[in-house]
Amino acid sequence: METIPLEYFLGISAILFIIGVIGVVTRRNAIIIFMSIEIMLNAVNLTFVAFSRYMNDPAGQIFVFFVMTVAAAEAAVGLAIVLSLFRNKQTVYVDEVNIMKW
C-alpha cells in the first residue's frame, strides 16, 4: 500500500477510460457500445476510490456507491431500449438505425 504511488492508479484508470472511448466510437453493436460505457464508468470509479484512499476522505467511496446505482439504472433502461429496438428493426447495429436522421 505504502509503496504504490497514486499516479499508477490514475494511469490504469485513464487507460481503461481510453479503451472505453475507443470502444464506443469504433464498434457498431449497441450492446458492446453499452459495455464500453460500463468500462468508462468503472475507470472513473477507480479514480474516485484511489483519491478517497490517498486523501483520507470517505466522500469518494460514497460517490462510487452512487455511480454504481446510476449504472444499474442505466443498464436496465439501456437494455430495454436495445430490446425494443431489436423488436422493431430486427437489428442492434447502430448504423442501421437511422430513423432520427434526415
Place this chain on the structure above:
Amino acid sequence: MNLTFIFFGILGILAIGSGIVTISSKNPVTSAISLVFLFFMLAGLYLVLQAQFIAVIQVLVYAGAIMVLVIFVIMLLNLGDEEKMKEKFNTRKGAGFLLGAILLMQLAVVFMAQPFGVKKASASLNQGTIEFIGKELFSNYLFPFEAISLLLLAAIVGAIILAKRKID
C-alpha cells in the same frame, strides 16, 4: 518490490488486457465474459486500496446483477458474430483511434508535469468498512441516498414500459 506491488501490477495488466478483449472481440458473449473478468480485477484493485465494501459491491452489483442482465439480453436476441468490418480503413475507426491517441497524449502530458502532491494521509484502516460507509451514508449523505432510490424506481418503471410488447 513487495507483495502488494506485484499484486497491483498483475491486477492492472489483466484489467487493461481484458478491457482490450472486451472492445475488440467480434463475439458479444466473449466481450461480456471478459468484461466480467475486468470487473473482478477492479474489485481486486479496490481491495489493494483497502476499500472492502466497494470491492464487495463491485462484485455483487456489476459482475452479478448488471452482467447477468447483459448476458440475458445477448441470449434473448440470439446475436451472431458482428459481420466483417469493411477492409478499407473507414472513418469511424480512424476517428476512434485519433480520439484515443489524443487522450493518451493528454495523459502523457499530465504524467510528465509536476506530481500531484497528494501525500498519503495517515492511514485509517477502517475507512473502507461497511460500518464506516454506512454511518456516512445515513448521516451526511442521507438526502442523495433517498434521491437515488427515486431514480431507481423511475428506471424500473421506464424499463418495463420500454420493454413491453405494446402499450395499450
